[in-house]
Amino acid sequence: MRTLRPFLVLLFAMALVGCATKNPFPNVTVYGSSIKIYRVIDSQTADGVPEVVVSGASVALNDRSARYRAVWFDQQSRPIETVVSSWTEMTLQAERPFNLRMVGPGAHARRYQVEIEVL
């Protein structure tokens, strides 16, 4: 048991880290570090066009380049080929909050996956 103790500690630590890094917003994927997501708000226009607003902040000490997009899916979970899913370039200002607003390609868009890439 004594020999197992270090492994158990490591396992526990890994579990903790796993919990801590679990993304609370499954529809938002961040590639790279330096940002923290606070809030994701989903809404719809009167005629059913979906919108999503992702709020977060940079935790980096200097400005970073980043880009983001929302990939939209239809009722059958097929990705929709649309120009609104093209990447948008942005500058993440050091330790400043940001808000990203993305609008779906029409009422046929049902689900989305936001991707944020910090470069």
Next chain:
Amino acid sequence: MYRILLIFLSLALSSACLARGVEKVDGRVDRGPTRVGIDYRDFEDAASDAVQSLLSSGAVVNPDGGRYVLMISRIVNDTMQRIDTDQLVKKIRIELLNSGRVVVTTAVSGDGAEDRANFQVREDLRGNDEFDQSRVQRRGTLVAPDISLSGKILQRNLTIDRRKQQIEYYFQLTLTDLETGLAVWENEFPIIKRASNRSVGW
């Protein structure tokens, strides 16, 4: 043994030769260097912004139900580059059509009929006994547009200092309700580029 080596060598050489020439770019993820002039990514960004703004504004929702009929009016190229404004308009048209809110007429546009066939089939085939007249388009079947999309792409070149220049592009679009003549939606999407004075401008 030598033969195998030779085959590998020739394969390696041929792939190297192929790789050195032309490279096909995946436009969805391309992060290649940006030009001082307008490139396809600028059109894509401008179109994406315009479509998102249009759809979220509700300006293309027909209160009477059904789809609006959109005509493409003039999109003026007020830049110093020979660009085809259709590169912008086409992307917006495709998106609006796919959104299910709008159909675009090709019978009327800022520069006359976009598709002359609309009139050709009427002028040439009507009364021509070589054609089955029951299948020739009848009078009064073309649908008049409800809304019109017009705009301008502007360019302003500014000198920052002896080494740097700033090139500003403005993609300006307006949606007009043709019944009232009122602009029901407007959007301006700026693209600002800063580069060396030595960079080509257009």
Next chain:
Amino acid sequence: MRLIDVTYRLLAIFANVMLAACGGVQVKQNTELDAVLQTGNYSQAALMAEERIGIDAPSVTEERSPVEYNPKHVLSHLEAAEAWRMHGDRERSLEHYDAAEMALGDVESSVGRRAAGKVGAALVNETLAAYVPSPAEAVMINYYKALTFWSEGQPDLARVELNRADDRTRRAVERYAKEISEAQAEAARKKSNQTYDNPEVAGQINSQFPEMEQWQPYAEFVVPPATYLQALFLGMSDVPSDMEKSRELYERLGGIVGTHPALDADLADVAEGGLCPSNDCIWILVERGLGPELQERRFSYPVYTGQSVVSVQMALPALASRFDPMLASCAIHHGTESTDCVPIATMDRVVQTEFTKRFPGIVTRSVVSAVVKGVAQDQAGRQGGMMGMLIATAITAGITTADVRMWRSLPGDFTMARLKRNGDPNVSVQIAGQVIDIPLSATGSNLIHVKLPIAYGKASITTIAL
């Protein structure tokens, strides 16, 4: 020292031979081109220019090789472009204009401006550098392209060219400043205070150019016909922002040209919100004669070498007007109406403006070069005695030539007239005893562009239905 001396002599002899050949060829080519232009055979002039570029050009009717930008022959591209335009082959003309524009380095191209640098040219002489069109020439490229596109029914492309002309006008000021600062930097590198800023230098040089005191350059760089064309183009638009820009341009022109019947009538119209609202106006833009040419002016310039004063041959470009006074007699008739051809600009003044602004840079570069040559002459004299001095002086004189290259088929002046349609289906331009009848479009406003390089020559006519 001996090695430098020998190297210098070898370089000098080589350059001397090269330049004597090049200079001779250039003068011969200019004379040939002028002779052909005088006959009014513009297609032959174009083919001649193409031959120089290296384009296989058998005849007008046979299939010609495609135009490819050749940075060594920018001037020939310009001559070919204008000759084809005047001949009526607009497509070929545009290809050459596009090629010439590439030399300016602001057009996306695979060749770019690599071969168009001035590096190292000044020390030997100015003509070794590949030719880059001056700002005025650059604006004229876009002006002619705009006219061509507009007449071809492609106003969108004409607008692009007019925007380029406008931007080039803005950037001209920067280019002059850059040329002067580059020349001053060159002087600083050579540890020389022999710049045009130095009153002693300016005094010496200016005494060789007394005519410059009589010049009337514009206060700022401007090519009035290009500005007029843009003002007219935008004034015909029904978009308020275009009309506003048109009014600005007309006002700017008014400040430069002064009172002018056509300009004043246009300005009054755009101030009211529309150019020729009755849509029955005829604008007649007549380009008369030939623009100025650059000629070499040689004189001795005293250089203090630190030990003695040496007289060095200096060669600088000087402007010479080529305007034929015969062409001054010009009137336009339409029905019972007649009006004179009133100039909006002369190419002499445009080039004088440009020359005045570029002159300090040219002088500084040449004086720096003269100082280097003076020192070499002095050393040759000390080492080789009188014979050495004589040889060195002959060599430096031989390798000193001024850059007198310029686009030769630019017009002498630009006149503009505006008339109202009165039922006569024609307009006639009476110029230097010649009457040129020009049919109008059936209805609506017209812009007529006439270019007549020499009296009794063949006019090139372009009519644009507006």
